[in-house]
Amino acid sequence: KFDDTRVNYLAGANFRPSNDILLYAKYSTAFVSGGSVATLDFAPETAKSWEGGVKAELLNRKLRANLAIYHASYKNYQSAQGATGFEDYILEQTGNPAIVNGIGTFVVSQGGVKAKGFELDITAAPADGLTLGGGVGYSKTTFNNVNPALVANSGGAYLPTLRPDWTANAFAQYDTQPLIGEAYLSFRADGVWQSDINFADNPGRAIYQVAPALLGQSAYLLVNGRVALRDLDLGGVKTQVAVWGKNLTNERAITFALNLSDIFGAANYIPARAYGMDLTIEF
Structure with missing residues (x-):
């Protein structure tokens, strides 16, 4: 019984030094209860975080800028794991050999994040x-006091995965003056970039039959474009016609990779280059 x-x-506070600038700060806590899977207990997870920033509208609202900085700390971070490779840990925790071969996944207290x-x-x-x-973001995640069972299972290291340190985006959009009645053309181009990421919690570990490409993904940029004729009046019905292209450079990048015991590997890729047309009718 868990009780x-x-x-x-x-708790937060806002301050406006002027009508166009807002300063803010907040602090919060969170909690996820502990539990048990197949008699394997895991501790409650707790989190503490703070955030501060500024929101500004300048130059007669022709320029808008938002900046936020943050820090979060987790204790006893709960992590779901497959039982393969954890046989000794499961036996040590439960003292029951029957559970070792009968459990598929379980939850372990990973440590601090x-x-x-x-x-x-x-x-x-x-x-x-x-x-x-445009925008830019930076996020650095580190682990501390990692559960020794996780370190041993991954070959001596346990690092964050699927978390790029840097991300960025930019866009440009131009809307013409009305051309036919209220209808106008809208041109838009945008790009999204991210830095390299790890898929393996221990990239230095020997890989036997799995392709090295599944260890991580280098930085990549996605470029998209769209041209639309908007607010076209067809018999009193507002209509929009648009042509678009996604991943125009046909970038090939992996978003998720799975390495199963260095024997089997699988990966998910971003969608390939695509073109299309949309017709939108508002009734």
């Missing part, structure tokens, strides 16, 4: 019909 009660809270970073996004309207924007 645990926690009080979580969030800390994450810190910032996010910045800017949107500008420098001319009539033209909108420019």
